Amino acid sequence: MTEIVCSGALFYSKQTKRIFLLQKAEGKNRGTWGLVGGTNLKDESAWQGLQREVEEEIGFLPHILKSIPLETFISSDEKFNFHTYLCVVEEEFLPILSNEHKGWAWSEIRDAPKPLHQGLRRSFSTKIIVNKLETIFDVMDLI
Numbered sequence: 285m286t287e288i289v290c291s292g293a294l295f296y297s298k299q300t301k302r303i304f305l306l307q308k309a310e311g312k313n314r315g316t317w318g319l320v321g322g323t324n325l326k327d328e329s330a331w332q333g334l335q336r337e338v339e340e341e342i343g344f345l346p347h348i349l350k351s352i353p354l355e356t357f358i359s360s361d362e363k364f365n366f367h368t369y370l371c372v373v374e375e376e377f378l379p380i381l382s383n384e385h386k387g388w389a390w391s392e393i394r395d396a397p398k399p400l401h402q403g404l405r406r407s408f409s410t411k412i413i414v415n416k417l418e419t420i421f422d423v424m425d426l427i
Contacts, residue, residue: 291334291367292321294354294417295346297390298424299375305396305404306341306379307387317389318401319368330367342388343380346373352420355413357403366403370417372424393417 295304305317320341324333331351339345350372357366376390389397393414400408407413 287363287365289324289330289333289365289367290322291324291330291337291369292319293334293338293369293371294319295371295373296421296424297373297376298349300390301392301421302376302390303393303396304376304379305389305391306381306385307389307397308401309384309386313401316399316401317387317397318404321368331369334367334369341379341382341384342377343382346371346377348372349374350424354416355407357406368407370420393421 296302297304304320306320307317308314320338321334322337322341324330325336328336335345348371352370352372354368354370356368358364379388381388391397393408396404396408399405
């Protein structure tokens, strides 16, 4: 089995202090809320794949003030890697959704829409990740 590398963006608006999530329209994760992102092409780095996926899923690449690698999930068989980036934008944007998604939301991290995609649910239930995010959000207020 070949390695699958994916990348996802958790967008954060400095202006409103909210995060951006998409709701899947199809597939086994239909109806769940998750990050912007997907599978990287073989010749792409995690960051290059993320930029392409963002453009495909929300219709454009917003101006990112700061990109911070947040976490990397590696499956127990080490065949699946998911790189999550926190992407800070100045203000909320309106996406132009692809057919892959049926909804979008800007929400506070502790009030995210349900049901969450299992990977995001795992991340948001990890105290270390939530504390890290909240610390970053607080620091962004100082910049």
